[in-house]
Amino acid sequence: MAHSVGSSACGFLAAEGSLRRSGHGKPRAGRSVGPVLAIAAPLAPTRTPAATGSVKKAMTMTEKILAKHSDNTYLAPGQNIWTKVDKLMTHDVCGPGTFGIFQKEFGENAEVWDPEKVVIIPDHYIFTSDERANRNVDILRDMVKRYKIKYFYDITNRGDFQANPDYKGVCHIALAQEGHCKPGEVLFGTDSHTCNAGAFGQFATGVGNTDAGFILGTGKLLIKVPPTIRFVLDGQMPPYLMAKDLILQIIGEITVAGGTYKAMEFTGTAIESMSMEERMTVCNMVVEAGGKNGMCPPDAITFDYVTQRTDEPFEPVYADGGAGYIEEYRFDVSKIEPLVAAPHSPDNRKTARECSGTKIDRVYIGSCTGGKTEDFFAAAQLLHKSGQQVKVPTFLVPATQKVWADLYGAPVPGCDGKTAAQIFADAGCPPPASPSCAACLGGPKDTYARMNTPEVCVSTTNRNFPGRMGHKDGQVYLASPFTAAASALSGTVADPRDYL
Structure with a gap:
């Protein structure tokens, strides 16, 4: 309803x-x-609170x-x-x-x-x-x-x-x-x-x-x-x-x-x-x-x-x-329009088109914000439609076991019956990792996909403060799964409209 x-x-x-x-x-x-739109004052009550109870x-x-x-x-x-x-x-x-x-x-x-x-x-x-x-x-x-x-x-x-x-x-x-x-x-x-x-x-x-x-x-x-x-x-x-x-x-x-x-x-x-x-x-x-x-x-x-x-x-x-x-x-x-949050703050809003051409080193799809089944399906749909291979390492971290199972067991709508895992493999991505928060918040140095060197990353996560995903000199562009997948194909920050 x-x-x-x-x-x-x-x-x-x-x-x-x-x-x-x-x-x-x-x-x-x-x-x-x-101009300011005036709102009429409410009518005065016709009965007292004593007669009607609490207002x-x-x-x-x-x-x-x-x-x-x-x-x-x-x-x-x-x-x-x-x-x-x-x-x-x-x-x-x-x-x-x-x-x-x-x-x-x-x-x-x-x-x-x-x-x-x-x-x-x-x-x-x-x-x-x-x-x-x-x-x-x-x-x-x-x-x-x-x-x-x-x-x-x-x-x-x-x-x-x-x-x-x-x-x-x-x-x-x-x-x-x-x-x-x-x-x-x-x-x-x-x-x-x-x-x-x-x-x-x-x-x-x-x-x-x-x-x-x-x-x-x-x-x-x-x-x-x-x-x-x-x-x-x-x-x-x-x-x-x-x-x-x-x-x-x-x-x-x-x-x-x-x-x-x-x-x-x-x-x-x-x-x-x-x-x-x-x-x-x-x-x-x-x-x-x-x-x-x-x-x-x-x-x-x-x-x-x-x-x-x-x-x-x-x-x-x-x-x-x-x-x-x-x-x-x-x-x-x-x-x-498709947007990104450029380094180093979630409110550093720019259109993906404004940042188009900015060279990146990696893409990360995962987290509570961007690691759900529909997030991976969206990225897979764009990759499938393009028929191209990713140009930078593209790390895939499902949020939960159920999401991981969906990537391997559920066909992605509009993708010829293929699963997301098949589409990611065809595009040259590493296999989806064990479900967890992983590199979203940095973590120990052996954390999967952690940025241990000062790289530039397009990520579906939620924060891009210095050091958030690892190295304090790393740069993170927050983006939707569509924009992340397009950027993986381009090797630069990219607008998903170029591939959809």
Whole structure:
């Protein structure tokens, strides 16, 4: 079901082009702003509150979920509330520290608040010989046994990930695939990209080890209610665009600080037509704009995905008509071009055409942002259509075991019955690697595809800060799978329209 969210109660500025912005923020340079559209004042109530009971006040999706979880009838931005937690996720990097803080603060004999609401997913530093990294997973295994944690996606044989039926891969995609992402719930995770789950209409955000340790002991957390920015994405997606282009457009528009401690709510016909994997891409990178969380209204596409993966009940939440947004942006997606984020910031937005011809050393397709099945299928479709060989090493790292299986077992639409793995092999790519975060965040020096020398890379990952993928002098261009595949064929940053 599609759900239309009401306009901002404070009105908006009508701007030329693809953007409208409301609230007190300033438009980006180069945008001409039209006249203010007046909004009529609401009619005075005909009955007193004493006769009608409490007056319902309009709230955004984030405000409504947090109100429900804190036993409040109404919340406004800036309020501090104790929210109940539906799920806590941690992984191999932060999990040991989280349990250490829990034990220190609650005592050696304390029990976690609910062992069925804690999800532990090793994924960051897995396929490495680094002893400290491997010890982290050993510690998690001990904690799971001690506290009887129900959901632990363990790996014991690093030499053959397929020999580990419980092992999943990247936590954010595994959370969705295993049915832990549900509309209307509250999810905290010890990873900044936990906001990925907002694609399901779930309040999801990252926390540090201290907050996570407190949640382990109480099932609650004190947070401040964020104000909400609304993004309305309308229009027909061109065949050369993907969700990655849209979120790069948005981050380039508001900058890496523009969403600081704000909820980012995404609506419009372009969002409604997206698959869950593409919605995840949009919500995944709100933290690159400083966002507290991102949200898409749940609909039939959401419900179909969720109910195939869990039979647990859930209650979807939608923004009220007239909810208050501090800013509103409107984009016509049909006018957006393929984009990249040039070094060294996710908001260094440029068109792929502007950077065309920039020599590169490698391409990387993977991560929670760009390592899902549809991401690989998109890259495979472009490679198949071109019939060419890649000119630079092109590293393929599936996010999860399921994605890896899809690459070998599912035919890519429109590609003569071939699988993605066959198409990648035909194009001269190395075989898809073991599913994990791998080189997205650098990691130990023996991490697969890590940049150990100062190379230039086009990547489907989410960050391009100095040293993010390894060497501090490396350069990373963030791009969609289409743009990444086109660049692999060109040996330079390339526009996918040249191959599609």
